[in-house]
Amino acid sequence: MNVRHNPNARCARTRRPAIRRSPTCRAVARRAAPAAALLRLLAVVVVMLLCSAGCAVIPSSGVVGKSDPVAGRNNPVNIDFRQNAPVQGASPTSIIEGFIAAGTGVSDDFQVARQYLDHTIAGTWKADARTLVYKDSFKVVSIGSDIDPGNGPKSSAGSDFKIDFDLQSLVDANGILTPSDPGAVQTVKFSLVKEDGEWRISSVPDGIMLQSANFATLYSPYSLYFYDPTFAYAVPDIRWLAGKATTRATSIVRAMLNGPAPYLKGAVASAFPDGIKLVRDSVPINNGVAQLDLTAQPLLDATVKARQQMQAQLLLTLQRNLNTVTSVTLRADTREIDLGPQESGQPALVVNNQVPHTQVAIAKNELVHFDSGQISPIAGLASMAKHGPSHPAQSYTKPLYAFLNADHSQAFSVAPGQAEVPGATGVNLTPPSFSPQDWIWTAAGDGGGQIIAFHPDVSKPGQPPAAVVLSVQWLVGRTVTDFRVSRDGSRALIISTLNGVSSVQLAGILRTGDVPKDLTVPITVVSSVNPGLGVWISETSMAVMRPSSTGPVVVEILDLKSDPQQLAPLEGMRWLSAGNSWLDLYAQTDKDIYSRLGNGWVVQAKDVTDASFAG
Structure with a gap:
C-alpha cells in the first residue's frame, strides 16, 4: 500500500542582521571581556553542582x-x-x-x-x-x-x-x-x-x-495510526510512552497491537487481527529495518492484502515517530512470510488530509469563493439570497456546498446548475460540516442530543438526500454550539455547554456500511477560553474561540500532543476558519476577514463573512 505524506509547514529561518559596533562600544567590550569570562566560569561550576545533585x-x-x-x-x-x-x-x-x-x-x-x-x-x-x-x-x-x-x-x-x-x-x-x-x-x-x-x-x-x-x-x-473504515485515510491515536530510545519501537508496536483507544473503537480499523502479539518483547531495528516476530497463526491465516495493510500500518506509525526506520519486515514467529507484490494503481493512503486553499464565504447575501483576499462568484450556482444564507461549507473534492438559512432552522445542500435541497431541520443548527465522503453534518442546539447527517446525490438533482438522525445520550441536556468532522472522516470535534461552561470533546463516528449510526463516548480536550466555536487545523490540532461582537477574542490552539497556545486577541471576532496550519488562520468580524501577520491580525478583505475551507 502506498502512503502519501502531506508536507508539514516549516517555519522560515530569519537571519540576524549584522551589527557594526562603534569604537566606544568596542572599548567597553574589551574592558568587559575578563568579567564575561569569570561569569562563564561561574556558570559552568553551577551546572556541575546541579548535575551532581541528581537533576x-x-x-x-x-x-x-x-x-x-x-x-x-x-x-x-x-x-x-x-x-x-x-x-x-x-x-x-x-x-x-x-x-x-x-x-x-x-x-x-x-x-x-x-x-x-x-x-x-x-x-x-x-x-x-x-x-x-x-x-x-x-x-x-x-x-x-x-x-x-x-x-x-x-x-x-x-x-x-x-x-x-x-x-x-x-x-x-x-x-x-x-x-x-x-x-x-x-x-x-x-x-x-x-x-x-x-x-x-x-x-x-x-x-x-x-x-x-x-x-x-x-x-x-x-x-499510532489506524485506518478509517474505507482503508483510505490514516487516523492518529495519540499515546504517551516512556522508556529508553532502544525500547521506543517496542513500546509503540505493543500499544498499536493492543488496538485503538476506547473513543476510537468501532470508528477505526486495524489491519492486525484481535489477539495478535509480539512473540518476543522486542522490535530490533538494524540498518533501518524494523523486524517484528508476531504470533504465527493469525499472520499465516491472513490474506496477502491484509499482510500488506499490516506492513503499511506499521511502517507509517514507526516512520512518523522514529527517524531510524525505513522499512518493516513481518515474521510468523521466526519464519519469513509472503507479502506478495505491491499492487499497481492502488490509491495512496491519505495522511493528515490537506484542504484546498479556496474558501467558500458569504458576500452580498450570496455564496462566493474567497481566495488570497479576492472574492469571486461560484460558476453556475443559483442565487441563495432568499434564504439569507450563512455559515457555508464545501466538499473536499466536488463542487458541492451547504449552508444554513437566516434563523439556523434549516441546512441546505446545493451544487452548480441545481436547485438547493433541504437536508436537515432543527433549532439553532450548528454550521454544516462535510466529511471526506460528502456526508454533511449538523447538530441541533436545543439540548436534545440530536445530530443530523445527510448525503446529497448530485447525480439525482432535486431528490431529497439520504439522511440519518443520531440520538447521542451523552449530549442530552447540553447545548451543542459546534460540530466539526475531522479531515479523515472518523472523528468529530464537538463543543457544547452546560450551565454556561463549555466542553471541547472528540468522539469517534460509528457506521453501518458507510451510513453513520452513532458517536462513541468522547474524550475531553482541555481549553481555557470557554469556547463556542472550533475548527480542525491538522490531524491532531484544532483552533477554538468564544465569539464576541464587542470585546477582545482570543484564539486558542489545541493539539493532542502539547499544551494549549493562545494567539493575540482580536476585537469583535465572531467566526474562524483554518487551512493547513495554525499560520493559515482567518479571523472574522461582522464584515471583515483578517489573516495572520506575525503575532497579530491584518485585514485581508472587507464586506465578506463566514469564510470556510473544505470540511
Missing part, C-alpha cells in the same frame, strides 16, 4: 501547541534521572517519599523503586500499569491509630498511610492520557511493615506517581 538531563526541544494538561516533548535522547535507594533507619515517610521519587526509573524497570517494597510485592508490583501525574507537592498522612509518620510505631506491625495528590492527568498501561477535572484529588494508600528491622512498603497500587515536570521530561507523545 535530570532535560532536552531543550519541545512541541508547540496542545490541550493535554502537560507540555508535549519528543525526547530524542535517554533521560538520566538518579534514584536514591532507601537508607538505614529511614522513617515511613521517607520510605514513601523515596519510593515515589524513584518512579523516574523508567530506564531500568524501576529497580531502585522496588528496593522500597517488601519481598512479597517487589517482584509482582507492575510499574507500567498506570502513571498518576500530580501537581506541586504532597504530604504523607497516617491513617493508623498509633503511628507517627516521621518515625513509625515501635512495633513491626503493619501501618497504613495515604497521600492526596492534586491530580493533573492519568496515563494507563497503553499510554492513553486522560486529563483530570479541575480540582481533582487522587488518594493513594500505602501499607508498611518492618522487614529485617527496616520499614518497607507491603501494599501499594500498581503504577507510578510523577510530578508534572518529570512526566513532561520522561514521556513523549506518539501517533
Whole structure:
C-alpha cells in the first residue's frame, strides 16, 4: 500500500542582521571581556553542582501547541534521572517519599523503586500499569491509630498511610492520557511493615506517581495510526510512552497491537487481527529495518492484502515517530512470510488530509469563493439570497456546498446548475460540516442530543438526500454550539455547554456500511477560553474561540500532543476558519476577514463573512 505524506509547514529561518559596533562600544567590550569570562566560569561550576545533585538531563526541544494538561516533548535522547535507594533507619515517610521519587526509573524497570517494597510485592508490583501525574507537592498522612509518620510505631506491625495528590492527568498501561477535572484529588494508600528491622512498603497500587515536570521530561507523545473504515485515510491515536530510545519501537508496536483507544473503537480499523502479539518483547531495528516476530497463526491465516495493510500500518506509525526506520519486515514467529507484490494503481493512503486553499464565504447575501483576499462568484450556482444564507461549507473534492438559512432552522445542500435541497431541520443548527465522503453534518442546539447527517446525490438533482438522525445520550441536556468532522472522516470535534461552561470533546463516528449510526463516548480536550466555536487545523490540532461582537477574542490552539497556545486577541471576532496550519488562520468580524501577520491580525478583505475551507 502506498502512503502519501502531506508536507508539514516549516517555519522560515530569519537571519540576524549584522551589527557594526562603534569604537566606544568596542572599548567597553574589551574592558568587559575578563568579567564575561569569570561569569562563564561561574556558570559552568553551577551546572556541575546541579548535575551532581541528581537533576535530570532535560532536552531543550519541545512541541508547540496542545490541550493535554502537560507540555508535549519528543525526547530524542535517554533521560538520566538518579534514584536514591532507601537508607538505614529511614522513617515511613521517607520510605514513601523515596519510593515515589524513584518512579523516574523508567530506564531500568524501576529497580531502585522496588528496593522500597517488601519481598512479597517487589517482584509482582507492575510499574507500567498506570502513571498518576500530580501537581506541586504532597504530604504523607497516617491513617493508623498509633503511628507517627516521621518515625513509625515501635512495633513491626503493619501501618497504613495515604497521600492526596492534586491530580493533573492519568496515563494507563497503553499510554492513553486522560486529563483530570479541575480540582481533582487522587488518594493513594500505602501499607508498611518492618522487614529485617527496616520499614518497607507491603501494599501499594500498581503504577507510578510523577510530578508534572518529570512526566513532561520522561514521556513523549506518539501517533499510532489506524485506518478509517474505507482503508483510505490514516487516523492518529495519540499515546504517551516512556522508556529508553532502544525500547521506543517496542513500546509503540505493543500499544498499536493492543488496538485503538476506547473513543476510537468501532470508528477505526486495524489491519492486525484481535489477539495478535509480539512473540518476543522486542522490535530490533538494524540498518533501518524494523523486524517484528508476531504470533504465527493469525499472520499465516491472513490474506496477502491484509499482510500488506499490516506492513503499511506499521511502517507509517514507526516512520512518523522514529527517524531510524525505513522499512518493516513481518515474521510468523521466526519464519519469513509472503507479502506478495505491491499492487499497481492502488490509491495512496491519505495522511493528515490537506484542504484546498479556496474558501467558500458569504458576500452580498450570496455564496462566493474567497481566495488570497479576492472574492469571486461560484460558476453556475443559483442565487441563495432568499434564504439569507450563512455559515457555508464545501466538499473536499466536488463542487458541492451547504449552508444554513437566516434563523439556523434549516441546512441546505446545493451544487452548480441545481436547485438547493433541504437536508436537515432543527433549532439553532450548528454550521454544516462535510466529511471526506460528502456526508454533511449538523447538530441541533436545543439540548436534545440530536445530530443530523445527510448525503446529497448530485447525480439525482432535486431528490431529497439520504439522511440519518443520531440520538447521542451523552449530549442530552447540553447545548451543542459546534460540530466539526475531522479531515479523515472518523472523528468529530464537538463543543457544547452546560450551565454556561463549555466542553471541547472528540468522539469517534460509528457506521453501518458507510451510513453513520452513532458517536462513541468522547474524550475531553482541555481549553481555557470557554469556547463556542472550533475548527480542525491538522490531524491532531484544532483552533477554538468564544465569539464576541464587542470585546477582545482570543484564539486558542489545541493539539493532542502539547499544551494549549493562545494567539493575540482580536476585537469583535465572531467566526474562524483554518487551512493547513495554525499560520493559515482567518479571523472574522461582522464584515471583515483578517489573516495572520506575525503575532497579530491584518485585514485581508472587507464586506465578506463566514469564510470556510473544505470540511
